[in-house]
Amino acid sequence: MDLTAVETMREARSRADLALAPGEAFLAGGTWLYSEAQPDVTGLVDLSSLGWDELERTAAGDLRIGAMTAVAALEAYGRTEPFPASALLWQCADSLLASFKVRSAATVGGNIAKGYAAGSMIALAATLDGEAVVWRADGSDAWVPVAELPTGNGSSALGRGDVLREVAIPAACLAARTAHRRIALAEHGRSGALVTGRRDADGACVVVITAATLTPVVLRYGDVPTADVVAADALAAPGYYADPLGSKDWRRQVSAVLAAEVVEELR
């Protein structure tokens, strides 16, 4: 929709341009920003002029995802099956409520920075031990595990003026086996629970619950747990919440059901 309070729009071309004036907000894909009224946003700083759409393997084999990489680009890359964990790329992209048209504009960085519980790029990165490079407003850089960025359903540890520059996925995680389950109140509705899992070559296992909980729940095991164990851990996890897209008790219940399915698949 029209952002009727916006007076100015400028393109960022350097780090210095990222300093926000009062009322300014960063514009990445714009798919969330333009989907709701933003009465307090009087200026936009467009990040698309910075590029930041890297999608490449580093010399060490890590996957480097520029913050402005379109979700659809990551999805398409995943479908080329470049590494064992690649299915999780498109599965998580397709776990968004967003249509393929939205995903072609929405960015990986925007999805993570927004911090929504159902932000499936958070689930992806958290499951693969992804780390975010944050350009702090004070000029410093910080490496933060993506799983630790969300602070609530729609809020993040990013301060005002902080920018998510890129996400890095370690090579070892790309070589892992993964599993993915989701459920919503409607078949393709916004996720009520998204459970993703990873099993490393050494047997170590990670199960991540998002969408059902306010912030990601990361369950780590030395070996693939039994369905009963992971279901019990899921039931005991903190942060389940209620909103129009699912009640708290149901989110907790189905998270346990899906977690059990994930570990069965990883066994």
Place this chain on the structure above:
Amino acid sequence: MRIDGRAVDGAPEPGQCLRTFLREAGATEVKKGCDSGDCGACSVLVDGAPVHSCITPAQRAVGRDVTTAGGLAPGDALAPVQEALVDHFGFQCGFCSPGMAVTASTLTPEQLADLPRTMRGNLCRCTGYRPIATAIRHGLCGDDGECGGCVRAAGAPAGEGVGASASPAPARRIVQGRERFTFDEVPAGLAHVAVVGSPHAHARVVTIDASAALAMDGVLAVLTHEDAPDVRFSTARHEHREDDPDDTRILDTVMRFVGQRVAVVVAESARIAQRAAALIAVDYEVLPAVLDPEQARSPGAHVIHPERSAADRVADASRNVVAATHEGDDVEQALGASAVTTAGTWRTSRVSHAQLETHGSIAWVADDGRLTVRTSSQVPFLVRDELARILGRSRESVRVFTTRVGGGFGGKQEMFTEDIAALAALAVGRPVAYEMTREEEFVRTAVRHPFRVSVRAGADADGRLTALAVDALSDTGAYGNHAIGVLFHGCSESMAVYDVPVKRLDAEAVYTNTVPSGAFRGYGLGQVIFAIESALDDLALQLGIDPFEMRRINAARPGDPLVVAGHAEDDLVFGSYGLDQCLDLAQASLAEPDDVPAPPGWLVGEGMATSMIATVPPRGHLADASVALSPDGQVTVSVGTAEFGNGSVTVHSQIAAEVLGVRRSSVTVIHGDTDLASHDTGAFGSTGITVAGKAVHAACETLRDALLRAGAQALGLAAEQCELTPEGVRALRREGMAHDDADTDDPATADATPLPRLAAWPDVIAALEPAHRRDGHAWADSGLDQRVRSVAFNVQAFRVAVRPETGEVRILRSVHAADAGVVMNPEQCRGQVEGGVAQGIGSALYEEVLIDGDGAIANPAFRQYRVPQMADVPLTHVMFADTSDELGPMGAKSMSESPYNPVAPALANAIRRATGVRPFELPMTRDRVWRLLA
């Protein structure tokens, strides 16, 4: 930027979305549905890639090629997928179609493989998606697209007359986005409004300070209660304005629900109006609010409309009761003597109509001095009458008209925007538009009345019902629009369909400090049918009687009186009866294999439900129609009713073609304008065919008879010896008559002077009686006040699978049998049934407008309010009973609201039989179903 190849200058405003930029540049093929990237009506291609233009910064399209639905093919040509959407009746209102076509035109084979997943960003509220999915596959793959129902592919000729699947006249323009909806043409100098809503569920307005807003450049006026006439009315529109309580002001001094309009800014642009609205300071005295209908009618509850009385049609304002009935017999004795009994309390939710075109209107004073309103309405004549009354003007000084309306479902049988647009236009002396946002649709229009219905019923050992008692409580919200009608209609055909010796009805509609409830498809029936059909299912289970048989045993049939509880519906007659056929058809079809396999381990069960509906609303529904035939054989039908996807106008053209013997391509139907007819009650109560169509039929028959008389006179024959042809009146080929020189094989007439074969239209018109000549055309009219009503029937059945651990419900097979009388346009009628079932599935499984603890709407957007997507609507096998109705026209009955009504109880009964646990609350969301079984 280039739009469909046309270079467009001008820079977007900061923060402007691409959709607004395109529409302001004249590309009105791009529709505004949700404004949040969820519905897809605004889809366009940017350099060939599809986007939702409402969430695309306009700046990002500068210098690029934008393609709308109007530019998918050169000139007036259609892209293949657009051709297929036309052929397959892939639209009803047509508001979603341009975006649907744009999106579909780009799909890859991989995306086609899971079409429901791919198309989740495109919502259609009308069709139920089946024809859209078929059209997309056919359009992209040709005959390889599993195309089953393609008229063209099947080699069948395009239908013309009654009984054929004639295509809507504007079909090609609709799929291009070129058919004009309400806001696709606007007058010059248009001003815009923004509404300030109450943050409180109940409050008195103390002061309104608009000085900061008025000081803004571009603000033309701020309207408050001081500017509004001190006249009360109801937003609900009926033929008799006394059907609804006068409890509403355009702008009031008391706020009775969160979001109620308190002030209106009129400004040069929507942007300025919205900014100014944020500057208006209102001081409120907060009053106690009551959000629950049971509390609202209990002693001690705060009174919401203390000044209203029976004179305003409010039954008991002191108890917050708008309408009540307590009638019928005591059921205790009959229940006590019954072999089996059942009792339960069922609840239904608030539902949003979610038609894709929001409410909106544009008002101005035309050159002829009349207040003129272009609006998205089902009832233009009734809006005109009430606007005139409120504004203290004569009816003749107001004109109201519609263009194509982007869906209604009852929501536009109300006056939610016209009053504001008119008041503002008169205040500022300029044309003013009030186009509601999607959020406003949720916050300040109306929802389906939530009901709490308690049923007690008993049956003897053979399954014959012995007693039926219904206790219904309807929550009408802050205002009583449609409160009375929905309550009484809801309890009428739902109870009358069963022949039960002892019946009891207690029903009340109650005010609460919540968003108003209003007219919604089914008009109360669905809510009460959910309870009664569930109770009947329980009796059948107890008795071990098949549920179809249970209905056969107990349904009223011709000869039986149609009794609600204390009274018979005297104006209801069995003009035809097809319930028996519907039960047989649905039962047989349900026995066929699943369309979708049941996942291993899920619980499977079948359920069904029946519904009856009167073919016309009670106490009179009026339509005037006229028909004119030009000397060159072109027919123009004028009728007041509006077209919002119901397909009535298509059927009207078929009726005219059939009766007048002309090609349908030479028939034009003009409609929805108070200048076109003297009166029309409007397009509600499924009256597009049974009333407006009947009026068209009568006018056409009158004209036909006049033309035959005139043509016969010109030919020197009797009228019975002539027939109508597209070219004129022709002598019938029958024994004893000569046609022309070559046709003289009949010795009896071989020597007679040959008669002229054909009287061409100009000669026929010249010979017409003066009463049937107007402006050089043949002309006839009709006026209909339909007071006797017939009944139509629907039977829905499902087989479902339920996963107890998660509450997921999967529909394995869905069948629907409808008794529509003579089906005038089978594909359109099938579409009405499929769309009704889809909306029913939405209400049954997904949709609920939620109210938070303060009375505010908690989910006022499509992102949180789950309108069914393509993936959520299964194939429904649709069958029609073979009946012909005495009341007509041409044997037809109504079939647009009613397919919705039996869906929720059929699903609930299927879930009950799958799981052993009965649902009592709608929607039966996954979390509720899981909790039922946990």
